[in-house]
Amino acid sequence: MAVDKQERNKHYISRKESREIAKNNSKMIRNFEKQKKRKIRPEEYVTEMKDPNNIVEFDDLHTFFFSDAGTVKAVNGVTFSVPAGSTVGVVGESGCGKSVTSLSLMQLVQAPSGQIVSGSIRFRADMFKLDEHGRKIPVYETETDEDGNDKLDENGNKIYKLDARGKKIIKKNELGGNMYEMEREVVDIAKMPTQAMRMIRGREISMIFQEPMTSLNPVFTIGNQLDEVGKLHIEGISKEKVKERSIEMLNLVGIADPEGVYKKYPHELSGGMRQRVMIAIALLCNPKLIIADEPTTALDVTIQAQILDLLREIKGKINGSIMLITHDLGVVAEMADYVVVMYAGKVIEMGTAEDIFDRPLHPYTIGLQKSKPTVDQVTDELYCIPGFVPNPINMPNYCYFRDRCDKCMEKCSGEYPGYVQVTPTHKVACYLYKDMAKEETNG
Amino acid sequence: MADKKTKKADVTGEETIKTEQPAEVLETAAAVEEPAAEVVAAQEETAATSEYVSDAFLEVRNLCKYFVVGTNFFGRPNKWLKAVDNVSFKLQKGKTLGIVGESGCGKTTMGRTILRLHDVTSGEVWFKGEKISDLSNREFDKRRPHMQMIFQDPYASLSPRLTVGEIIGEAARQHGMVDKAGFYDYVIEVMKMCGLQPHYFERYPHEFSGGQRQRICIARALALKPELVICDEPVSALDVSIQAQIINMLIELRKTLGLTYVFISHDLSVVKHISDEVGVMYLGTMVEYGSKESIFENTLHPYTKALFSAVPVPNVHVKMNRVILKGDIPSPVNPPSGCKFHTRCDNCMEICSKVAPEYKEVEQGHFCACHLYNSEEDTARLWAAYEEEQRRIAEEYAAKHAKHKPEKVAEGEDDGAEAPAEVQGIPEGEHSGQAASE
Ligand SMILES: Nc1ncnc2c1ncn2[C@@H]1O[C@H](COP(=O)(O)OP(=O)(O)OP(=O)(O)O)[C@@H](O)[C@H]1O
Numbered sequence: 007m008a009v010d011k012q013e014r015n016k017h018y019i020s021r022k023e024s025r026e027i028a029k030n031n032s033k034m035i036r037n038f039e040k041q042k043k044r045k046i047r048p049e050e051y052v053t054e055m056k057d058p059n060n061i062v063e064f065d066d067l068h069t070f071f072f073s074d075a076g077t078v079k080a081v082n083g084v085t086f087s088v089p090a091g092s093t094v095g096v097v098g099e100s101g102c103g104k105s106v107t108s109l110s111l112m113q114l115v116q117a118p119s120g121q122i123v124s125g126s127i128r129f130r131a132d133m134f135k136l137d138e139h140g141r142k143i144p145v146y147e148t149e150t151d152e153d154g155n156d157k158l159d160e161n162g163n164k165i166y167k168l169d170a171r172g173k174k175i176i177k178k179n180e181l182g183g184n185m186y187e188m189e190r191e192v193v194d195i196a197k198m199p200t201q202a203m204r205m206i207r208g209r210e211i212s213m214i215f216q217e218p219m220t221s222l223n224p225v226f227t228i229g230n231q232l233d234e235v236g237k238l239h240i241e242g243i244s245k246e247k248v249k250e251r252s253i254e255m256l257n258l259v260g261i262a263d264p265e266g267v268y269k270k271y272p273h274e275l276s277g278g279m280r281q282r283v284m285i286a287i288a289l290l291c292n293p294k295l296i297i298a299d300e301p302t303t304a305l306d307v308t309i310q311a312q313i314l315d316l317l318r319e320i321k322g323k324i325n326g327s328i329m330l331i332t333h334d335l336g337v338v339a340e341m342a343d344y345v346v347v348m349y350a351g352k353v354i355e356m357g358t359a360e361d362i363f364d365r366p367l368h369p370y371t372i373g374l375q376k377s378k379p380t381v382d383q384v385t386d387e388l389y390c391i392p393g394f395v396p397n398p399i400n401m402p403n404y405c406y407f408r409d410r411c412d413k414c415m416e417k418c419s420g421e422y423p424g425y426v427q428v429t430p431t432h433k434v435a436c437y438l439y440k441d442m443a444k445e446e447t448n449g
Numbered sequence: 450m451a452d453k454k455t456k457k458a459d460v461t462g463e464e465t466i467k468t469e470q471p472a473e474v475l476e477t478a479a480a481v482e483e484p485a486a487e488v489v490a491a492q493e494e495t496a497a498t499s500e501y502v503s504d505a506f507l508e509v510r511n512l513c514k515y516f517v518v519g520t521n522f523f524g525r526p527n528k529w530l531k532a533v534d535n536v537s538f539k540l541q542k543g544k545t546l547g548i549v550g551e552s553g554c555g556k557t558t559m560g561r562t563i564l565r566l567h568d569v570t571s572g573e574v575w576f577k578g579e580k581i582s583d584l585s586n587r588e589f590d591k592r593r594p595h596m597q598m599i600f601q602d603p604y605a606s607l608s609p610r611l612t613v614g615e616i617i618g619e620a621a622r623q624h625g626m627v628d629k630a631g632f633y634d635y636v637i638e639v640m641k642m643c644g645l646q647p648h649y650f651e652r653y654p655h656e657f658s659g660g661q662r663q664r665i666c667i668a669r670a671l672a673l674k675p676e677l678v679i680c681d682e683p684v685s686a687l688d689v690s691i692q693a694q695i696i697n698m699l700i701e702l703r704k705t706l707g708l709t710y711v712f713i714s715h716d717l718s719v720v721k722h723i724s725d726e727v728g729v730m731y732l733g734t735m736v737e738y739g740s741k742e743s744i745f746e747n748t749l750h751p752y753t754k755a756l757f758s759a760v761p762v763p764n765v766h767v768k769m770n771r772v773i774l775k776g777d778i779p780s781p782v783n784p785p786s787g788c789k790f791h792t793r794c795d796n797c798m799e800i801c802s803k804v805a806p807e808y809k810e811v812e813q814g815h816f817c818a819c820h821l822y823n824s825e826e827d828t829a830r831l832w833a834a835y836e837e838e839q840r841r842i843a844e845e846y847a848a849k850h851a852k853h854k855p856e857k858v859a860e861g862e863d864d865g866a867e868a869p870a871e872v873q874g875i876p877e878g879e880h881s882g883q884a885a886s887e
């Protein structure tokens with residue numbers, strides 16, 4: 007019983023303490039919210055990529071939840087990147103911060119308690135050019151000669167086509183929406199005001215969730231919902247064009263009867279079909295990056311195989327990148343080019359899929375792989391990682407895995423281990439390999 | 450009676466029973482009032498073999514569980530969901546039967562029907578040589594401690610108002626397995642067995658993680674000293690590392706207590722790890738059944754093959770030549786005719802969409818329901834039976850229509866609605882095949 011008391015006291019907070027925490031929290035939150043509401047000033051968030059081949063770079067990202075029981079460090083210093091055109095799998099067990107990482111990238115962390123506290127998320131985006139008033143600059147139809155070059159008047163200016171009322175006509179892009187002047191920029195999403203983020207969300211990055219039923223509105227038809235998203239993100243698109251596009255997308259995701267499904271309600275579709283619809287919605291605006299958060303967890307295996315196949319096929323077609331979040335090592339092995347393993351809000355190991363599955367280094371990664379029975383192998387007893395993930399409110403300052411680790415050494419009680427670059431592609435945060443690296447340099 | 454039952458269910462914490470029982474009773478009451486033709490047919494079938502005595506630890510014979518999902522104008526049920534449709538298997542003591550299949554294939558319903566948490570529509574369940582499907586409720590309650598169930602969701606199935614100790618021990622006390630004096634020691638003993646610390650006794654379930662809650666659920670089941678435990682997706686809601694802990698514990702307990710498990714899961718790798726025998730279900734029907742080795746090494750049924758090849762393997766070098774099934778799982782309310790899998794099967798033949806395949810022993814102890822394994826005579830016999838059946842239905846239909854002609858239009862419509870239900874009925878061939886295989 008004595009043990010029980012102690013254990014309880016460790017997490018116990020008095021009412022006074024709780025009030026204190028709440029007061030501090032609201033002050034912090036107010037600050038963060040003010041930051042997000044400020045005017046768009048590109049110079050504040052335009053940056054440079056570390057590696058020009060990447061499309062996303064997370065750099066020491068911290069996303070916290072300010073709860074009354076204390077600060078939950080859901081994402082606590084996450085660094086990894088998504089190379090353009092690749093699939094990056096983020097794996098880890100429940101509560102390790104996979105979803106919060108991806109929500110941070112969309113600026114969709116549940117506010118006000120959840121806030122990006124520090125670090126950066128660099129993303130290469132095609133941003134609208136803005137004039138001095140912060141408005142988008144349209145591209146107008148011009149008179150062209152046979153070769154498609156602009157005709158110029160005597161002053162060397164372009165000649166614009168005019169409509170019946172004598173107004174300049176805005177050029178249409180390949181999706182049928184208005185064309186604006188664009189520029190390719192690297193932006194830091196962690197520092198972007200919400201208003202600027204709206205230009206990226208859904209258009210440049212889109213997201214597929216685990217349970218498609220909760221993200222589809224039950225009272226509108228599938229067609230309605232697709233069109234709505236299309237109209238929102240493709241400005242100036244006509245009614246016919248938007249429907250055309252919606253049906254084209256339903257076709258693309260392998261729905262046999264797109265016209266029929268267009269008229270149906272979400273509840274009339276099976277789970278697999280709904281997930282296909284979600285993917286169609288995500289693809290509407292030709293995004294560069296698709297975040298798929300457990301896209302197949304709620305589905306049956308034979309349907310999962312269909313959806314994974316579809317995602318692979320689509321990635322090739324749209325020439326984009328996928329950030330795939332899952333707890334299923336099998337799905338990652340099948341889909342990902344690069345793998346990021348998370349534990350308790352931190353990345354503990356990352357590398358190519360071969361690195362992680364053929365040469366796992368971190369005791370947690372090794373344990374995770376051994377504890378899952380596989381269909382193609384027979385084992386007598388499953389390896390089992392003892393204990394539980396530490397309480398996210400009172401994270402220790404030593405290696406978060408120490409209390410469950412069978413390789414634990416004296417050193418491990420020191421400060422949290424830094425990354426060891428084992429090969430050019432393979433990084434791990436564990437003292438075991440620090441030693442190894444040292445020995446190599448010594449000997 | 451109903452009142453008492455509800456109270457007891459609450460104490461043992463099996464709230465799922467409490468909530469579902471009344472609806473169930475209503476449904477079956479409706480069904481009993483006007484037994485449908487096909488239900489009667491199925492019941493007659495089992496009555497014919499009443500001298501049978503099972504020699505297995507657990508045997509299920511032609512078990513059916515139909516839910517009424519539609520009633521006609523007069524409130525008579527005319528539409529059934531065949532959640533479990535003619536399932537048979539035998540299980541020996543100390544063995545584990547793994548049941549796999551996708552959502553809606555009737556895995557859970559089968560488990561619950563064996564334990565009579567649902568009423569049996571037709572068929573028999575034998576437990577230790579006794580036909581438990583025919584026992585009165587009171588008689589069955591006496592045997593209930595020997596058969597326990599562990600549920601999927603460790604969050605929903607624990608009462609939040611009781612301490613862990615009370616949750617685990619209460620049912621045992623109810624059944625008089627332990628007195629007040631010995632209660633604490635008894636519960637602590639069970640808790641230790643399930644890897645729960647003694648000082649958890651006074652705590653409440655909400656203070657625990659998913660893995661520990663599942664341990665509490667297992668402890669609650671084991672406190673009744675059961676011989677048969679039906680585990681319904683016991684690890685699906687848990688993380689991989691916690692899954693491994695629970696699976697190892699279940700295997701350990703099987704050894705030390707000599708338990709027999711029916712282990713229901715959609716996760717093939719887990720089923721392969723824990724089972725001795727494996728049954729594969731599709732839309733309420735057992736499509737393949739056999740020892741783990743025979744099922745995994747000599748897969749027969751096209752659905753099982755597709756299911757196995759769909760499981761992602763955590764190995765980057767295994768590039769499977771995957772069978773990707775086309776289409777969705779059909780609705781169990783309106784399953785495809787003939788072989789229920791024919792809408793998605795690559796091997797589909799002409800007979801498949803018309804005649805349901807027989808569930809038969811293709812090799813020693815390895816059962817499969819697929820026309821691919823028919824001999825020529827089998828196929829000819831099935832075709833003949835099918836044509837015979839069609840003729841009979843047509844005649845009956847015509848006769849009925851003639852009889853009712855003078856009556857009101859509404860009556861005529863009613864009969865019209867009933868006839869198709871009969872067409873869907875199990876052709877004679879399947880039953881005779883079942884009997885022959887034993
Ligand atoms: N709205 C919120 N308020 C407070 N804490 C939160 C909130 N959302 C998430 N958290 C906490 O943040 C941590 C990381 O959560 P996250 O959802 O990212 O985990 P995950 O890796 O996606 O897990 P899962 O596999 O279960 O989806 C957890 O400790 C969780 O409890």
Ligand code: SF4
Pocket residue numbers: 368369370405406407408409411412413414415418423435436437438
């Ligand atoms: S740093 Fe130490 S405790 Fe942490 S994972 Fe490595 S060996 Fe284990």
Ligand code: SF4
Pocket residue numbers: 750751752788789790791792794795796797798801806818819820821
């Ligand atoms: S009976 Fe026919 S449709 Fe059914 S599984 Fe066998 S081959 Fe396929």
Ligand SMILES: [Mg+2]
Pocket residue numbers: 104105106299
């Ligand atoms: Mg998540």
